[in-house]
Amino acid sequence: MVPQDTLLQITQRFEFLEAQMATGEGDIAVLAKEYSDLRPVVDQIRAYEQVQSDLAEAEAMLDDPDMKELAEEELPVLRSKLPEIEQELRIALLPKDAADARPAMIEIRPGTGGDEASLFAGDLLRMYQRYAETQGWKFEIIEEQATELGGIKEVTAHVQGEGVFARLKYESGVHRVQRVPTTESGGRIHTSAATVAVLPEAEDVDIQIAPNDLRIDTMRASGAGGQHVNTTDSAVRITHIPSGIVVTSSEKSQHRNREIAMQVLKTRLYDMERQRIDGERSADRKAQVGSGDRSERIRTYNFPQGRMTDHRINLTLYKLDAVMQGDLNEIIDALQAETQARQLAEMEG
Numbered sequence: 001m002v003p004q005d006t007l008l009q010i011t012q013r014f015e016f017l018e019a020q021m022a023t024g025e026g027d028i029a030v031l032a033k034e035y036s037d038l039r040p041v042v043d044q045i046r047a048y049e050q051v052q053s054d055l056a057e058a059e060a061m062l063d064d065p066d067m068k069e070l071a072e073e074e075l076p077v078l079r080s081k082l083p084e085i086e087q088e089l090r091i092a093l094l095p096k097d098a099a100d101a102r103p104a105m106i107e108i109r110p111g112t113g114g115d116e117a118s119l120f121a122g123d124l125l126r127m128y129q130r131y132a133e134t135q136g137w138k139f140e141i142i143e144e145q146a147t148e149l150g151g152i153k154e155v156t157a158h159v160q161g162e163g164v165f166a167r168l169k170y171e172s173g174v175h176r177v178q179r180v181p182t183t184e185s186g187g188r189i190h191t192s193a194a195t196v197a198v199l200p201e202a203e204d205v206d207i208q209i210a211p212n213d214l215r216i217d218t219m220r221a222s223g224a225g226g227q228h229v230n231t232t233d234s235a236v237r238i239t240h241i242p243s244g245i246v247v248t249s250s251e252k253s254q255h256r257n258r259e260i261a262m263q264v265l266k267t268r269l270y271d272m273e274r275q276r277i278d279g280e281r282s283a284d285r286k287a288q289v290g291s292g293d294r295s296e297r298i299r300t301y302n303f304p305q306g307r308m309t310d311h312r313i314n315l316t317l318y319k320l321d322a323v324m325q326g327d328l329n330e331i332i333d334a335l336q337a338e339t340q341a342r343q344l345a346e347m348e349g
Contacts, residue, residue, distance in 0.1 A: 113192020130326025
């Protein structure tokens with residue numbers, strides 16, 4: 001089990017932060033962030049210590065003839081509860097990804113499969129929109145290129161809320177679909193794919209960009225035709241010269257477009273740096289669930305059989321309609337549990 005002095009240090013640090021915040025001294029925002037991060041861990045430590053205390057008390061009661069019967073009833077319950085609460089404490093103490101609490105950018109692009117891949121990319125976008133609604137998150141499409149058939153060539157969305165990246169990071173990778181396309185008259189099943197990338201949003205302190213490293217172009221935004229055509233040069237394209245990353249934004253306001261494009265650029269550069277550090281840390285990243293390897297086929301959506309399979313954890317659910325409507329919690333919970341089990345095995349091994 002976790003050493004007692006480690007638990008004591010965490011609890012003492014939490015109590016120190018609580019006292020500091022009560023005095024109003026120091027940087028309250030920084031203190032509050034660390035305090036809120038530690039709170040669930042300390043709650044788990046206290047729950048664990050309470051069960052240990054109750055167990056010791058019940059064992060002592062065995063020597064009291066008046067209390068022995070009650071103790072014999074309580075002890076099996078407490079003894080069965082202890083391993084469960086120990087496991088919950090181990091999970092609470094696992095190192096956290098610093099980006100887990102951040103908002104995220106979702107980028108979806110069609111892969112192999114032509115028009116059907118573009119339509120499936122649109123289906124995935126709606127799936128994530130619905131999931132965000134169920135979580136109470138704000139989902140904003142910031143750049144979208146649609147096809148004539150109603151599919152998507154490329155889309156970038158910004159998602160804000162509590163624990164967004166922690167939940168959505170498992171969605172990065174290749175999503176494969178098997179179904180009869182609406183454009184197929186012969187009723188044959190086609191296989192096509194779309195790629196999803198989920199990036200934690202960068203903060204200003206994460207990435208510093210030298211003005212000389214940027215080329216900023218303005219151009220005419222393309223509308224949907226007719227009265228929607230934008231006749232001003234409001235669209236913005238930013239090229240980051242050292243990395244070759246190009247981002248565009250084509251909202252109606254040029255000022256807003258610069259903001260959006262810069263935020264997307266910073267997020268992509270931050271993601272590149274995270275990928276580089278992760279790659280150095282682990283030579284076996286492809287074996288890790290939620291590693292964000294975007295070339296990995298992570299999931300298959302089989303429409304004729306109403307089946308969704310996540311290949312990373314061999315999870316198959318026969319409720320594809322619900323999944324496409326944004327019912328993703330069962331899948332994400334299973335992926336998180338697998339990640340935690342792997343981390344625990346590494347720590348204890």
